Amino acid sequence: MKVLFRIDDLGLSLGINRAIMQSIDFQLVKNIGIIVNLPYSKEGLEFAKHHNKLCFGLHVNLVLGRPCSEVAENSSLIHSGMGNFISSSTRRIELNSEKDLFDCDDTYNEVKAQIEKFIHTTGRKPDYIDQHAVSTPTTNKVVKCLAIEYQIPYYEDKDNPVILFHPLINELAGNDLYQMIDRRKLDLEKVNHFIFHPGYIDDYLIRSSSLTYSRLFDLNLLNSVTTKKWLVDNNIKMQTFWDIANNPC
Numbered sequence: 001m002k003v004l005f006r007i008d009d010l011g012l013s014l015g016i017n018r019a020i021m022q023s024i025d026f027q028l029v030k031n032i033g034i035i036v037n038l039p040y041s042k043e044g045l046e047f048a049k050h051h052n053k054l055c056f057g058l059h060v061n062l063v064l065g066r067p068c069s070e071v072a073e074n075s076s077l078i079h080s081g082m083g084n085f086i087s088s089s090t091r092r093i094e095l096n097s098e099k100d101l102f103d104c105d106d107t108y109n110e111v112k113a114q115i116e117k118f119i120h121t122t123g124r125k126p127d128y129i130d131q132h133a134v135s136t137p138t139t140n141k142v143v144k145c146l147a148i149e150y151q152i153p154y155y156e157d158k159d160n161p162v163i164l165f166h167p168l169i170n171e172l173a174g175n176d177l178y179q180m181i182d183r184r185k186l187d188l189e190k191v192n193h194f195i196f197h198p199g200y201i202d203d204y205l206i207r208s209s210s211l212t213y214s215r216l217f218d219l220n221l222l223n224s225v226t227t228k229k230w231l232v233d234n235n236i237k238m239q240t241f242w243d244i245a246n247n248p249c
Contacts, residue, residue: 062110
């Protein structure tokens with residue numbers, strides 16, 4: 001049985017970076033998504049530069065911090081007069097009203113700038129690409145377009161023939177991962193994909209994210225001797241996005 005663990009948000013804050021690096025050291029996870037436009041992104045990108053045996057993706061962020069691209073005052077991406085991205089909470093309100101207010105050109109320029117920053121800093125293309133917090137038809141279209149343009153694997157389509165996504169948010173409290181897996185019907189043919197957000201809570205995280213204390217459950221799980229033993233005992237084959245790219249069927 002094939003299982004892929006993915007960590008998101010390297011670069012979001014100091015506490016997030018420390019938790020992710022600790023989890024990497026425990027060796028259950030080799031797929032890590034990097035946010036490139038925040039104050040602690042440099043540390044994450046430098047880490048990727050010096051760890052070429054790990055699979056690093058671009059975690060496209062259009063809702064937190066400032067853009068990588070030069071944007072006009074009236075850009076659809078930012079709060080006018082402030083320069084910061086429009087927040088995920090505002091974007092979700094828009095989506096609930098069936099509004100997609102991302103301009104295609106603004107979004108294209110920004111995602112392209114984030115890809116270029118990743119490449120310039122790490123010396124390599126992202127091994128995959130996905131989106132942070134919020135996605136819309138426009139952002140999906142742009143990310144897919146640039147994935148093709150740069151030949152970066154994109155796996156986020158929910159009807160992906162190779163991957164089965166398993167959401168775990170808010171389910172980990174008081175449980176080891178093997179307890180959660182036992183409750184699920186894992187696909188014997190596809191790669192069973194789990195996303196985690198480990199983190200230590202710090203001031204920046206509290207001020208910038210609604211996903212806070214549950215990160216500690218993810219951190220505990222990804223550093224669990226019990227979970228590691230269960231994976232070995234049950235002959236679980238841990239996958240990277242490289243494995244999927246090399247074996248697409």
